Amino acid sequence: MRIDIITIFPDYFTPLDLSLIGKARRSGLIDVRLHDLRRWTYDRHHTVDDTPYGGGPGMVMKPEPWGEALDEITADADAGTPRLILPTPSGLPFTQQDAVRLAKEPWLIFACGRYEGIDARVAVDAAQRMPVEELSIGDYVLNGGEVATLVIVEAISRLLPGVLGNVESITQDSFAPGTMDNLVEGPVYTKPPVWRGHEVPPILLSGHHAAIDRWRRDEALRKTARNRPDLIRRLDPESLDKRDREV
Numbered sequence: 326m327r328i329d330i331i332t333i334f335p336d337y338f339t340p341l342d343l344s345l346i347g348k349a350r351r352s353g354l355i356d357v358r359l360h361d362l363r364r365w366t367y368d369r370h371h372t373v374d375d376t377p378y379g380g381g382p383g384m385v386m387k388p389e390p391w392g393e394a395l396d397e398i399t400a401d402a403d404a405g406t407p408r409l410i411l412p413t414p415s416g417l418p419f420t421q422q423d424a425v426r427l428a429k430e431p432w433l434i435f436a437c438g439r440y441e442g443i444d445a446r447v448a449v450d451a452a453q454r455m456p457v458e459e460l461s462i463g464d465y466v467l468n469g470g471e472v473a474t475l476v477i478v479e480a481i482s483r484l485l486p487g488v489l490g491n492v493e494s495i496t497q498d499s500f501a502p503g504t505m506d507n508l509v510e511g512p513v514y515t516k517p518p519v520w521r522g523h524e525v526p527p528i529l530l531s532g533h534h535a536a537i538d539r540w541r542r543d544e545a546l547r548k549t550a551r552n553r554p555d556l557i558r559r560l561d562p563e564s565l566d567k568r569d570r571e572v
């Protein structure tokens with residue numbers, strides 16, 4: 326997968342040099358390219374913003390640098406057609422299902438806004454040449470799209486074959502399509518068996534794998550009911566067995 330990130334703060338993305346994603350980049354599994362939007366400005370101050378039409382507080386990102394940046398980056402014709410992702414509080418909620426869907430894309434471009442956002446015509450103009458998605462990572466407001474882009478890139482990248490050592494763990498993730506659809510994970514434990522008087526649930530030390538799987542599903546249902554009743558309401562009743570309904 327190729328990932329292009331356009332931002333006025335390229336240094337925000339040094340975390341993508343670390344850990345499993347850094348390793349995946351170095352092995353060529355993921356091709357991440359950072360672009361400083363100011364490269365497409367020509368005035369002395371490398372201006373990327375201006376006052377909002379219609380008045381109001383703050384500044385809006387000018388369309389010209391974005392248009393030129395996207396033109397140059399997407400001119401790479403042999404790379405196919407990219408999907409443009411615009412993180413924004415007003416976007417569609419980004420979910421694990423979106424991460425699974427976007428992990429299948431060959432090329433993503435992330436446009437990191439700042440100030441009050443990017444001139445709306447940038448998305449309209451880009452949509453004439455590529456699919457465009459406005460995505461929100463949650464109902465809270467950040468100062469820019471960089472942190473949201475890091476979140477989305479990590480959620481997608483970890484699903485790519487070869488990035489995580491243990492592919493099994495993906496299937497047991499919270500929200501993972503299939504057995505964990507609309508469920509969050511239950512508690513996890515490791516050694517020692519007793520720590521500060523707190524015991525690991527004995528079932529987990531029993532070696533009875535069917536019973537352990539049942540216990541883990543019960544705990545996932547309990548935790549989901551406690552922390553995410555909104556997800557419980559969305560559970561497909563067909564996906565619940567008799568035991569699930571008793572939890």
Ligand SMILES: Nc1cc(-c2ccc3cc[nH]c3c2)n[nH]1
Pocket residue numbers: 412413414437438439440441442460461462463464465466467468469470471473
């Ligand atoms: N879910 C979420 C996205 C954002 C976001 C995304 C881009 C910009 C640009 C300026 N402020 C921004 C905030 N906040 N919260």
